[in-house]
Amino acid sequence: MKTAWAAVALLTFIGAAAAEPAQSPVESPKAIEVTASPILHFDSRTPVGAAYGQLVFLGGLDLRSPERRFGGLSGLRLSADGRRLTAVSDRGSWFTGTLRYDGSRPTGLDDVVVADTPGRDGRPLRGRRGFDTEGLEIQGRVAWLSSERVNWLTRYRLDEAGLPAGRGEPVALPKLATRAPRNEGYEAIASFGPGVLLLVAERFLDPDGNNRAFAAGAKSFAFSVRRTEDFSPTDLARLPDGDFVLLERRYRRPLSLSVRVRRLPAAEIRAGGLVDGPVLMEATLSQAIDNFEAISAHRGPDGRTVLTLLADDNFFVFERTLLMQFALPD
Numbered sequence: 001m002k003t004a005w006a007a008v009a010l011l012t013f014i015g016a017a018a019a020e021p022a023q024s025p026v027e028s029p030k031a032i033e034v035t036a037s038p039i040l041h042f043d044s045r046t047p048v049g050a051a052y053g054q055l056v057f058l059g060g061l062d063l064r065s066p067e068r069r070f071g072g073l074s075g076l077r078l079s080a081d082g083r084r085l086t087a088v089s090d091r092g093s094w095f096t097g098t099l100r101y102d103g104s105r106p107t108g109l110d111d112v113v114v115a116d117t118p119g120r121d122g123r124p125l126r127g128r129r130g131f132d133t134e135g136l137e138i139q140g141r142v143a144w145l146s147s148e149r150v151n152w153l154t155r156y157r158l159d160e161a162g163l164p165a166g167r168g169e170p171v172a173l174p175k176l177a178t179r180a181p182r183n184e185g186y187e188a189i190a191s192f193g194p195g196v197l198l199l200v201a202e203r204f205l206d207p208d209g210n211n212r213a214f215a216a217g218a219k220s221f222a223f224s225v226r227r228t229e230d231f232s233p234t235d236l237a238r239l240p241d242g243d244f245v246l247l248e249r250r251y252r253r254p255l256s257l258s259v260r261v262r263r264l265p266a267a268e269i270r271a272g273g274l275v276d277g278p279v280l281m282e283a284t285l286s287q288a289i290d291n292f293e294a295i296s297a298h299r300g301p302d303g304r305t306v307l308t309l310l311a312d313d314n315f316f317v318f319e320r321t322l323l324m325q326f327a328l329p330d
Helices: 007-018 173-179
Strands: 030-032 035-039 041-043 055-064 073-078 083-089 092-101 107-116 131-140 144-149 152-155 190-191 194-207 209-216 222-223 232-238 242-250 256-264 279-284 294-297 305-311 321-327
Touching: 035 107, 041 092, 041 209, 055 107, 055 173, 073 305, 083 131, 107 321, 152 242, 173 194, 190 242, 242 294, 256 305
Parallel strands: 073 131, 073 294, 131 190, 190 232, 232 294
Antiparallel strands: 030 107, 035 055, 055 321, 073 083, 083 092, 092 107, 131 144, 144 152, 190 194, 194 209, 209 222, 232 242, 242 256, 256 279, 294 305, 305 321
16 A cells, blocks of 8 residues: 655645546657665664674665656566566556666666556556556566556566566456455565465455465465564565565554565465564664565575565655665575
């Protein structure tokens, strides 16, 4: 669910929604300029290379672009080497680019391309009300997108450039999964083997107050993810060792924002199961955070597992598109 941190933010959001452009034809992919300002401290006591929680801060970037479609990034996947970036915006735009590094520290984002994401009818999702594309997963030349508003999961073939090659194909959800409340559905998705996706609901609770979760695709079942301290899932990623990391967010009025990352053991994911796991890090506005909605995991050149977090600026001028990287300890 999009988080407006104050009344002015909420009013801006309502005004922006009312002014959404009408649906238009698919535009050709376009190269765009993105500037990246380095973030060398997660907070005053955590420079690059220092521990934060159970992780090590590797550095971050504040990303900006004059392109009107840049922003609202809520789904993210990096290639196995951490260099090729794919992201989707909640307004239906698809982005690719190449991350640049100095050692293990991210320093820039190059060769950025934006493209329209086609719907199941072949027309662009951009400009349509109610879809709010959120979660992204990629397996080879196949990608999946989810929406938190309409309980919608769609599969895409990708071309050689990593862009959608034609219209999306619907993926059936378990019947119970389709009952998630509007705007509180599936931001968090990740691969659970060939052709199988895990979906964790933002705020679709089971009778015990835990987050409902589902496997969909080649096999389907329901399970739950333990919910604590009113944190809501915003993304899920599979680690190189097979476990998962869950990105969560908590907003409390008027201006309290917290994010955390938990590790979930794959061995606990089964039909009817309840999955829980340790908190790897938790941060507040005392740290360099924003509205983090996306997470990806890859193996760094030094062998450490690297987590990449990406913030959704909601197209608000006072929010930022931040990309942060952390490493799991050896």
